[in-house]
Amino acid sequence: MEAVGAAGGLLAALALLAFGLYCCYVKYIHAKHDHIPGAPRESFLFGHLPILWRMVRKQEFIHDLFLQWAEKYGPVVRVNAFHRVSVMILSPEGVKEFLMSPQYPKDRLVYGRMFNIFGERFLGNGLVTVCNHEHWHKQRKIMDPAFSRTYLMGLMETFNEKAEELMEKLEEKADGKKEFSMLTMMNRVTMDIIAKVAFGLELNALSDDQTPFPRAVTVVLEGMTKKHIPLMQYMPGKQKLVKEVKESVRLLRRVGKECIDQRREAMQNGKEATLDILTQILKGDALEETRDDESILDNFITFFVAGHETTANQLSFTVMALGQHPEILERVQAEVDEVLGAKRDIDYEDLGKFTYLSQVLKESLRLYPPVPGTVRWMEKEHIINGIRIPANTTLVFSTYIMGRMERYFKDPLTFNPDRFSKDAPKPYYCYFPFSLGPRSCIGQVFAQMEAKVVMAKLLQRFEFQLVPGQSFKLLDAVTFRPLDGVMCKLKPRSLARGCQA
Numbered sequence: 001m002e003a004v005g006a007a008g009g010l011l012a013a014l015a016l017l018a019f020g021l022y023c024c025y026v027k028y029i030h031a032k033h034d035h036i037p038g039a040p041r042e043s044f045l046f047g048h049l050p051i052l053w054r055m056v057r058k059q060e061f062i063h064d065l066f067l068q069w070a071e072k073y074g075p076v077v078r079v080n081a082f083h084r085v086s087v088m089i090l091s092p093e094g095v096k097e098f099l100m101s102p103q104y105p106k107d108r109l110v111y112g113r114m115f116n117i118f119g120e121r122f123l124g125n126g127l128v129t130v131c132n133h134e135h136w137h138k139q140r141k142i143m144d145p146a147f148s149r150t151y152l153m154g155l156m157e158t159f160n161e162k163a164e165e166l167m168e169k170l171e172e173k174a175d176g177k178k179e180f181s182m183l184t185m186m187n188r189v190t191m192d193i194i195a196k197v198a199f200g201l202e203l204n205a206l207s208d209d210q211t212p213f214p215r216a217v218t219v220v221l222e223g224m225t226k227k228h229i230p231l232m233q234y235m236p237g238k239q240k241l242v243k244e245v246k247e248s249v250r251l252l253r254r255v256g257k258e259c260i261d262q263r264r265e266a267m268q269n270g271k272e273a274t275l276d277i278l279t280q281i282l283k284g285d286a287l288e289e290t291r292d293d294e295s296i297l298d299n300f301i302t303f304f305v306a307g308h309e310t311t312a313n314q315l316s317f318t319v320m321a322l323g324q325h326p327e328i329l330e331r332v333q334a335e336v337d338e339v340l341g342a343k344r345d346i347d348y349e350d351l352g353k354f355t356y357l358s359q360v361l362k363e364s365l366r367l368y369p370p371v372p373g374t375v376r377w378m379e380k381e382h383i384i385n386g387i388r389i390p391a392n393t394t395l396v397f398s399t400y401i402m403g404r405m406e407r408y409f410k411d412p413l414t415f416n417p418d419r420f421s422k423d424a425p426k427p428y429y430c431y432f433p434f435s436l437g438p439r440s441c442i443g444q445v446f447a448q449m450e451a452k453v454v455m456a457k458l459l460q461r462f463e464f465q466l467v468p469g470q471s472f473k474l475l476d477a478v479t480f481r482p483l484d485g486v487m488c489k490l491k492p493r494s495l496a497r498g499c500q501a
Contacts, residue, residue, distance in 0.1 A: 038078030047080025126302030142284030
């Protein structure tokens with residue numbers, strides 16, 4: 001018995017010693033970084049986390065607090081969490097320095113969290129999450145042909161076809177009374193588009209809202225949001241969600257594997273392969289000495305999730321903004337009418353004529369970027385904006401915060417598409433909804449072509465009204481999305497009725 005007591009005492013002493021040493025280490029980290037401006041820490045150990053935890057409990061938007069800190073403390077702001085210090089870089093000089101150069105890799109700790117969910121491999125080492133520059137560069141080079149201008153021009157038929165299916169579904173709701181979520185409808189159409197053009201899959205998410213694949217994507221994204229709660233997967237009340245998330249990840253990867261196997265077999269049998277993302281993934285794999293199907297699946301999931309969720313959110317935010325600004329809505333509809341007239345199919349050449357619609361979409365991305373920013377790892381000490389940042393620091397870059405700062409955009413909370421007219425000053429290095437530099441989004445042009453086709457058809461055919469009483473707040477759920485889903489009522493436009501007649 002005495003031996004057990006002695007062992008217990010020794011363990012307690014060791015735990016106390018370890019805790020004391022950890023506190024000394026935290027004190028050392030504070031000393032290294034406390035010269036960097038930032039809000040007072042609320043806790044020695046937890047740093048700013050108690051403030052953020054309270055906001056999460058109250059369902060408040062944390063990034064608006066970071067915006068307040070940026071306005072108060074300047075363009076370089078420290079954020080403490082335990083022994084980790086992240087530094088927000090919110091100056092054009094800093095953005096240019098760190099994002100335009102390949103020498104600052106993505107932060108492994110941040111992007112490593114997307115490797116798996118609750119033990120199930122999710123995005124793995126796909127194009128978005130891979131941190132090694134050489135590995136990323138090899139993948140990117142392989143993918144580039146699937147995003148060339150020639151290939152993208154060939155996608156117009158599918159963009160038109162799927163957007164037309166959306167219009168048919170919306171016509172069923174367009175009685176001026178039915179209320180529905182625009183976010184839900186946009187999610188379904190963008191999912192159908194990416195499935196078809198990237199992987200040759202007909203998901204029919206628009207026609208069948210019970211199809212399991214779209215639901216799996218929704219569940220997985222919810223899991224990505226909830227996995228940040230400490231020990232969540234061990235909480236008794238959360239076991240059902242954890243099980244659903246794991247099953248959903250397995251479903252996504254299983255469908256991906258079937259899709260890859262079928263395409264690989266077709267290519268081996270001499271069938272001419274479609275020049276899509278899947279073909280490029282397989283061509284790249286064929287150049288490798290060893291086949292790595294898990295990495296191929298990583299990119300399947302990456303392109304599928306990133307290729308529909310962000311565009312759906314952008315389209316929904318744009319509808320939300322236009323619904324709040326009837327004068328802007330009227331102006332953009334007039335442009336669409338002038339470019340398209342009565343025709344239904346939108347040509348590639350038409351996209352370049354949507355000058356004001358492009359400005360509307362860009363302004364929507366400034367105020368409501370679906371991806372708030374990006375994170376880099378700095379290995380060597382650096383001075384930026386006159387402030388010394390120690391080596392081995394996480395750097396955070398936020399297009400959301402910079403897009404709402406008075407120093408970069410006059411009257412920043414006003415939705416004003418004229419900021420992006422050709423005569424307006426260019427917002428260099430303070431507006432980067434698709435990131436910047438070598439790690440910028442490969443699908444940027446693809447996404448904006450798709451957004452223009454869907455929005456132009458919507459504006460041509462319908463008058464929309466936002467349902468009163470909903471909030472226009474943002475929800476941080478891996479991507480930024482409208483909290484209330486943009487509830488709308490639709491009516492057919494008289495112009496559209498006249499054209500059909």
